[in-house]
Amino acid sequence: MLQVNYSGNLSDVLTESKWQELESIHYNLYEKQGKGNDFLGWLDWPSRSTDDWINHIQQTAEQIRQQADVLIVIGIGGSYLGAKAVIEALSPYFNKEQEFEVIFAGQHVSGAYLKQLMTYVEDRDVALNVISKSGTTTEPALAFRFLQQYMEERYGDEASERIYVTTDANKGALLDLATQKGYQRFVVPDDVGGRYSVMTAVGLLPIAAAGFDIRLLLEGGQAAEVELSEFSQENPALQYAALRHHLYEQGYTNEVLATFEPVLAYVQEWWKQLFGESEGKEHKGIFPVSVTYTTDLHSLGQYIQDGKRHLFETFMIVDEVDDDLQVFEKENDADQLNYLAGTSLHEFNLVAYQGTSQAHLSGGVPQVTIRIPELDEYHLGYLLYFYMLSCAFSAYQLEINPFDQPGVEAYKTNIFKLLKKPGFES
Numbered sequence: 001m002l003q004v005n006y007s008g009n010l011s012d013v014l015t016e017s018k019w020q021e022l023e024s025i026h027y028n029l030y031e032k033q034g035k036g037n038d039f040l041g042w043l044d045w046p047s048r049s050t051d052d053w054i055n056h057i058q059q060t061a062e063q064i065r066q067q068a069d070v071l072i073v074i075g076i077g078g079s080y081l082g083a084k085a086v087i088e089a090l091s092p093y094f095n096k097e098q099e100f101e102v103i104f105a106g107q108h109v110s111g112a113y114l115k116q117l118m119t120y121v122e123d124r125d126v127a128l129n130v131i132s133k134s135g136t137t138t139e140p141a142l143a144f145r146f147l148q149q150y151m152e153e154r155y156g157d158e159a160s161e162r163i164y165v166t167t168d169a170n171k172g173a174l175l176d177l178a179t180q181k182g183y184q185r186f187v188v189p190d191d192v193g194g195r196y197s198v199m200t201a202v203g204l205l206p207i208a209a210a211g212f213d214i215r216l217l218l219e220g221g222q223a224a225e226v227e228l229s230e231f232s233q234e235n236p237a238l239q240y241a242a243l244r245h246h247l248y249e250q251g252y253t254n255e256v257l258a259t260f261e262p263v264l265a266y267v268q269e270w271w272k273q274l275f276g277e278s279e280g281k282e283h284k285g286i287f288p289v290s291v292t293y294t295t296d297l298h299s300l301g302q303y304i305q306d307g308k309r310h311l312f313e314t315f316m317i318v319d320e321v322d323d324d325l326q327v328f329e330k331e332n333d334a335d336q337l338n339y340l341a342g343t344s345l346h347e348f349n350l351v352a353y354q355g356t357s358q359a360h361l362s363g364g365v366p367q368v369t370i371r372i373p374e375l376d377e378y379h380l381g382y383l384l385y386f387y388m389l390s391c392a393f394s395a396y397q398l399e400i401n402p403f404d405q406p407g408v409e410a411y412k413t414n415i416f417k418l419l420k421k422p423g424f425e426s
């Protein structure tokens with residue numbers, strides 16, 4: 001289904017002592033005894049998703065598509081990256097015929113972005129999905145302040161039928177606001193953290209509204225849930241986690257996630273958040289970086305080939321693509337590309353992967369390759385679950401709680417103090 005390969009010898013990594021360590025992590029994870037064990041709701045979420053719940057999300061998505069031409073999804077971090085990753089990975093690069101658009105906001109603070117967004121949507125009908133587990137995050141709250149006012153000015157009382165809120169079931173400013181205004185609500189489960197929430201309503205409502213099959217996504221997630229729960233040396237999630245830790249211990253403290261598919265750029269962003277926020281604690285953790293080839297072979301490729309030797313490279317390779325072009329023969333061969341005649345651009349990329357891999361390996365960059373059969377909802381569901389599970393194993397090998405993020409509070413407190421937020425004046 002999904003394969004992990006290593007440039008070195010896997011059996012040198014999966015030693016008896018490493019295997020014992022992983023066995024105890026496996027036990028603690030599935031028996032819910034490890035650090036952060038109250039945030040393990042994602043582990044069996046795909047198989048716990050009921051038909052009624054999936055139907056409810058699909059029906060709401062359909063209602064949104066009927067009442068609007070644009071859905072603005074407000075959220076940051078784990079409350080936006082999962083949906084953005086799946087939608088980007090499955091959408092065409094260009095779509096003149098697009099009848100329905102999903103646009104993200106609140107993932108940064110930019111007056112220009114919000115102003116231009118409100119102008120951009122003025123001749124199309126709009127719905128909003130505000131997503132925040134805590135219900136108090138400043139960036140989405142700020143974006144919502146502007147967009148809620150925009151909706152009320154534009155739609156009057158009807159605005160409340162166009163605003164959908166995804167937040168905690170019991171607490172937070174957003175919950176209070178949604179209750180007051182009577183907005184339709186979806187719940188972020190208590191035991192699922194933001195970056196592990198793509199298969200909950202956080203990810204699924206925007207993905208379904210964008211027109212993609214959330215049932216298939218969950219089926220892929222469920223297949224991964226079952227297959228990857230086995231404690232076996234063939235388990236790719238265990239292999240990937242063990243390889244990361246092994247390389248980290250050898251001094252390779254940076255991981256470069258490389259792909260030849262530009263549609264995967266936001267899967268890479270999601271991956272960076274997942275691993276960076278889960279592992280980067282207590283002055284430990286692999287720093288996650290991403291590149292898109294062959295574009296970045298003409299920029300960061302130089303560093304990867306020749307720079308400081310503290311990085312390893314993980315290729316994310318898609319075996320089959322739907323849409324492709326084949327190089328054709330030209331009479332005069334003025335561009336000297338006739339040698340490629342008959343080769344498709346995807347085949348070119350697969351060869352570019354081999355060439356790059358050999359070059360970087362000879363430059364001293366160890367390599368892992370994750371092979372995905374194809375890009376559709378099912379395989380993406382599988383892939384995202386694979387990364388979440390590997391991440392938990394990876395963090396536990398560092399004796400880190402994968403599910404909290406204490407480090408993100410420092411910057412927030414400083415901003416609140418500087419802006420004299422009530423309670424932070426001193």
Ligand code: PA5
Nearest residue numbers: 077078079132133134137194195
């Ligand atoms: O993974 C996480 O927990 C974070 O990245 C959060 O998703 C992010 O900070 C947004 O939080 P909230 O959904 O509470 O607004």
